[in-house]
Amino acid sequence: MAPMVEWLPWFGSAVASAIFLWSMVQNHVPDTLRLYLTTRAAKLAACFNPYHEITISEYGAKRFQRSEFFLAVEAYLSDACAHHARRLKAELGKDSKNPQITVDDHEEVTDDFSGTTLWWYASKQQSKANVISIYPGRDEKRFYRVVFHRRHRELVVGSYLPFVLSKVRAVTINNRQRRLFTNNAGGSWNPHRAKSVWSHIAFEHPATFDTLAMDPDQKEAIINDLMAFQEGKEYYAKVGKAWKRGYLLYGPPGTGKSTMIAAMANFLDYDVYDLELTAVKNNTELRKLFIETTGKSIIVIEDIDCSADLTGKRHKDKKASGDKESDDDDRPKLPMEPEKDDDTKVTLSGLLNFIDGLWSACGGERIIIFTTNHKEKLDPALIRRGRMDKHIEMSYCRFEGFKVLAKNYMDVVEHELFGEIQQLLEEIDMSPADVAENLMPMSKKKKRDPDVCLAGLIKVLKQAKEDAAAAKAKEEEEAKEAEAKKAKDKKEGEAKKDEGKDKALEEANGDLIKQGDK
Structure with missing residues (x-):
């Protein structure tokens, strides 16, 4: 402990001297040389830094649209990594049915892919005060940065980032509000x-x-x-x-x-x-x-x-439409006259x-x-x-379909009236909509008794059966009347035909008699 205590004053003095020298450099060294020294120092530090990073900005080449890659990463982190973060934010995105929980700005989360650990940072950078943005809401630049060891570069670029894009599609579909x-x-x-x-x-x-x-x-x-x-x-x-x-x-x-x-x-x-x-x-x-x-x-x-x-x-062809239409086509159109949609x-x-x-x-x-x-x-x-x-x-309602309706509307699976209803549904064509109408409760406060509902359905089915029988009998009667009328017309036609033949024969005989008299 004693040697460390003796070393601390020397370290503080060295740091203070470095800060002083750096301020002197900034004041007396030209900007070009200072930029060169800073760049070289950064490159030198990078040689000893084993970690690489990839940045995904909120706005890419399309200045008026948010980057699809940025939105994909945001959705992926909200689904796969948000439970590791301590600071979150909730938003209701466009066409979304549920709140989207995302990683808050300046927060770090980790992800594991094929045994490799990756670090994600949600960051935000304020634009310079002397820069006026022509895009509303662009004063702050948001971005995600993923950091990884340089030996995993091919894995991250070739496999991990495509995996994020493929994974996010299912996440987006599940979270969005269908339209x-x-x-x-x-x-x-x-x-x-x-x-x-x-x-x-x-x-x-x-x-x-x-x-x-x-x-x-x-x-x-x-x-x-x-x-x-x-x-x-x-x-x-x-x-x-x-x-x-x-x-x-x-x-x-x-x-x-x-x-x-x-x-x-x-x-x-x-x-x-x-x-x-x-x-x-x-x-x-x-x-x-x-x-x-x-x-x-x-x-x-x-x-x-x-x-x-x-x-x-x-x-x-317009020429076959008549002279009037041709004349109408040749006349100039009025300013408010709609175009023809032929x-x-x-x-x-x-x-x-x-x-x-x-x-x-x-x-x-x-x-x-x-x-x-x-x-x-x-x-x-x-x-x-x-x-x-x-x-x-999509056919008429039969017994199997009726059982689904009975379960949905009345929570009834079995009933003593089902047998009669099954027989009637096999004989009568009634749509599921008509069957369901007889199973619905009369009001929200008063729930109809299943016995009453099913009895009412049977009554409607029997009435429909009687109406169908009456309609069929009427059709058969009309068909018989039409057939009888057809036979009668045929008979009358044959009689008129025979009468015409007799009359023609009499006229021919009369002509022969007149010729004989002459």
Whole structure:
């Protein structure tokens, strides 16, 4: 201890002398020489420093956008390393459903990768006072710095940083708020402003496959198909196909087609793009809409048979429209007169290219869904395999679907009236929506008795059965009347025909008699 005490005054004197000499150097040594000495000193110190560092700035080449790499590192540290930090901050990011906990500024966290320890620093640097920033909110420069031993340089650059980018995608998808998009009518397209072609709200539909009234085997087959698609990126690349899949949902109204779409989106955790074809001006605009969609999304065109005239035929030549229309085309247009839209419609060819053309391969992990009440009205080219890969019939409610509804609406799994209901559902075509309406409680305060609900459903089913029988009897009676009328008309026609023949024969005989008299 004594030698150390004797050494301390000498050390303090040396430090004071060094500080004094450095101040003298700054005052008397030229700036160029001082910069050279500082640079050489830094290089000399670096030779003895075994650690390297990589800095990721908040703003890179795109001055108006935050660096995607910076956001990826921020999301990764919040998920993988934030539990090591003592100082954190919470933010609710854009399109995020949960608060994002991130590492606070000037905080250090460690990470381990393949047995290698890395140190992350969240830093912030104040801009110089005499520099005026032209970008709002850029007075402070934030960045992340990762420090590692120089012998792990190839591991960090070649493996660790790509791992961070791949890992963060799943983190971002799980944390973000899923959205329901719709296309804007007549919106001008701007590649830097997605809002010009799509607008969105939060997607909060509660439907799941557990609440979907459908045959369990069919439901399981759909779930397996969706899982195979979601995990099939390498397979699709191997067979040379775009990573997309088409589903055609067809069936009568009220059979759950829209609910099926919501259940798919919730199962896959995908965004939903509800495409309204009547608001699309032409094929070019349809293509631009597709480009603006993102991966991990479902593109939906509901009631495809009613959405637009998809014949793909050109309009008739204007010359065949009449002199009046030709004269109208030749006259000058008034300033406020709207343009004609004869050549601004989505055609069948344009829609086919949208589904299965070259542009459909832009991006990946997309599902395209068409719904229709009348499958037979659709062009076969539109729904062939390869475009609509899987056809799903959404049929009337049967007993297996009813049991799901009874469990959802009344928490009833077994009941003595189930047998009668099963028999009636096999005989009567009733949509799941109509069945569910009879199982819902009358109010929030008063919960309906399952006995009353099921008895009411039986009454409705029996009435529907009687109405169906009456309608069938009426149809048969009308068919008999039509057949009888047809037979009567045929008989009267034959009688008139025979009468005409007799009259013609009499006239011929009369002509012969007159000739004989002459």
